[in-house]
Amino acid sequence: MNVQEVEDYYGLSVCRRQALVVERGLGVWVWDQDGRQIVDFTSGWGVTCLGHSHPVMVNTIAEQSAKVMQNPNSGFTYSPARAALMQELAKVLPEGLSKMWFANSGAEANDAALKLARKVTGRQAIVSIGGAFHGRTLATLSASGGSDNAARYLPRLPDHRFAELNNIEELEQLIDGSVAAVIVELVQGEGGVRPLTSDYINALQEKCKQHGCLLIVDEVQTGFCRTGHFFACDRFALTPDMMTLGKGIAGGLPFAALVMRPEIAARVQLGDHGGTYCGNPLVSAVAAAVVKYLREEQVSRRVARLSERALADLKRLKQQYPDLIQEVRGEGLLLALQLAASVDVWTFSEQCLDQGLLVTPTRNGVVRLIPSLLITNDEWQQGVGLLELALGNLWAQGQWASMRSA
16 A cells, blocks of 8 residues: 555545554554554554454454344334443443433534533533543534634634633632533543542532533543543542543444433433434444443453553653653553653654554643553553653654654
8 A cells, every 4th residue: 555645535634644554453453564563552542442353342243234234214213232232331320320322423422412401401601621622523622622623613602611620719700500511521631631630520510510500521531441440430429410422432433422311311302413323233232242341351440450550650761751751641541641842742653653652642742642451561561662762762863852842
């Protein structure tokens, strides 16, 4: 495959691409078209939670695709696969979140949550957190705190307010009786793996109750064992009014969900929402198998155990290269290196690829590490060794001194 010839077909050059042709994958590994083996610390932005080509997924895809992949009038008819998924989710969702609707992406689930929150409350204003990222639809961009994305599509949708991360006092001025909902990530992903504090979450929940506005928790990136809990909500014993799910829910296939309290669902009427796929049988079957595996194998526990070692390893690299790494952050296997202001995030990511490691370059000079939840300790150590080589080469070449943060 000639990369340049294929590049000529792209009508929208909306992202910077690496000159890498991925031929196949297995577990935490991928191979390019020349047979080079590469460690994947991206999981496709966190979606391949069981790694590449896991038998649970491969077997389920084969079995379900031989039955039916898309129901006739999917939203109007019932599906055993979709029913099985609902039953699996009911076993792991926070208590009180029992009504479900399925979508194709986290952005679509968040878009639906914001739209329905305005509908059922009769209010307009939305509060979110500075630095948050909830998707690339116009509605979700308007609720995303990073101006580098939303500013391209001015004006934003009206009545959006942004709170400073973990600033409890500011909530008094922002949340009032005109607010339909507050939407938050308990650990910001695209914002640089920045967690909300427990005190802030408690204050946020109290303010929502006080003013009768809905609390929407975006678990698109943090859900399905990524942070060492099945959901990040579990750590805080938090049950929001709505919760959005995506990425790891189907292990790599495009899928998402919106779940909510029954008293809120009761205020949604016929025609308020819909969709072509509505939890189509093929992806529902895969999602049910993935959720069951995560639950039965207690994957959240193994993630929590490995996380301690992973953070210790990354902090060791920070001590070794303090001029390149400013800070290490993480929850579970959602990890980040905050690079020094003099280090370009894309150049560092390319240096990692040169060593045989894929990482996720993120805005604000952050590199995210989001490996498979099933990564072994030996595989993690191999990846850390490649990170160390990349840092060493960057330092030795002296490239970092003249770079600016991305």
